[in-house]
Amino acid sequence: MMIIDQYWWLLIPGLLLGICAQIKVSSTYRRYVEIPAGSGLTGALVARAILDCAGLGNVPVSEVRGHLTDHYDPVKRMLCLSSENYHGASISAVGVAAHEAGHALQHQAAYAPLKLRMVMVPVTQFASTAALWIGIAGYLMSFAKITGIAIVVFGIITLFQAVTLPVEFDASRRAKVQLFRLGLVDNRAHTGVSSVLNATALTYVAAMVQSLFTLIHFILIARGSDRD
Numbered sequence: 001m002m003i004i005d006q007y008w009w010l011l012i013p014g015l016l017l018g019i020c021a022q023i024k025v026s027s028t029y030r031r032y033v034e035i036p037a038g039s040g041l042t043g044a045l046v047a048r049a050i051l052d053c054a055g056l057g058n059v060p061v062s063e064v065r066g067h068l069t070d071h072y073d074p075v076k077r078m079l080c081l082s083s084e085n086y087h088g089a090s091i092s093a094v095g096v097a098a099h100e101a102g103h104a105l106q107h108q109a110a111y112a113p114l115k116l117r118m119v120m121v122p123v124t125q126f127a128s129t130a131a132l133w134i135g136i137a138g139y140l141m142s143f144a145k146i147t148g149i150a151i152v153v154f155g156i157i158t159l160f161q162a163v164t165l166p167v168e169f170d171a172s173r174r175a176k177v178q179l180f181r182l183g184l185v186d187n188r189a190h191t192g193v194s195s196v197l198n199a200t201a202l203t204y205v206a207a208m209v210q211s212l213f214t215l216i217h218f219i220l221i222a223r224g225s226d227r228d
Contacts, residue, residue: 006224010217014210021206028199029068032091033084037193038186043085043097050101050178051079059104061086070096072103074118079104091185091192098179099197102171105178113166120160127156147222154215161208168204172197 041049047061061079063086064070070081079100085093106114130153134146176193179185185193 007217007220010213010220014206014213017206017209018203021202024202025068025199028195029092032095032192032196033088033093035091035189035192036089037091037094037184037189039094039184040089041094041184042087042089043081043093044087046094046179046184047079047081047097047101049182049184050098050175051104053178053182054105054108056104056108063087068096070100072100072107074103074107074114077104077107091189092196094179094185094189095175095193095196096200098175098184098193099171099200101178102174103167105174106167106171111167111170113163113170117160117163117167120156120163124156124160127153127160131157147218150218151215151222154211154218158208158211158215161204161211164204165208168201172201 037046039046044061044063051057051059051061059077059079061081063083064080066082067084068082070085072079081097081100085096087093103114130149134150134153175197179193180187180190
């Protein structure tokens with residue numbers, strides 16, 4: 001017997017929070033991309049300064065295409081910045097660059113949550129792909145028929161998001177410490193840097209909430225199916 005998905009409303013909070021987080025990130029980034037950080041240094045130079053000061057001269061800072069495609073690759077030990085942040089000298093560019101450099105500092109310090117996230121990446125990538133097929137199969141057949149698989153898949157994704165939160169918040173903390181300790185931004189940029197980094201962190205909080213509510217959604221469907 002097909003079980004009616006009476007818990008569909010649990011998917012709404014995460015979706016709305018995700019949309020709000022993206023709007024917040026975009027608006028905050030656009031606001032501070034027009035304001036110079038004060039030092040005149042580009043994001044690439046700021047990242048290079050932080051890395052060199054930490055003895056990470058062997059970690060390259062590379063330019064990549066796309067908007068906000070900035071990331072640190074722990075496998076290749078490479079820091080990648082989008083063109084606008086690589087060449088830009090705004091508060092936004094410097095804040096994002098410093099955040100990615102913060103991940104390199106975590107890697108150097110063998111920060112436990114980062115090590116755990118690196119271990120989880122392959123299985124999480126598989127789970128993320130499976131999640132797409134679960135959504136399609138659920139609406140074509142019935143979510144009740146695939147709840148066991150869905151709970152495992154979204155359990156993995158939720159755990160990964162939970163591990164990601166301290167990694168991202170700690171990278172932002174390290175970024176702010178290095179920016180002001182090394183004098184890479186002036187005191188007037190303090191509020192702007194914090195705003196950019198906090199807005200970015202909100203996207204990870206939203207992802208965590210969204211995956212958690214989806215997991216709860218499938219758990220409740222499974223419990224309702226067992227009672228029938």
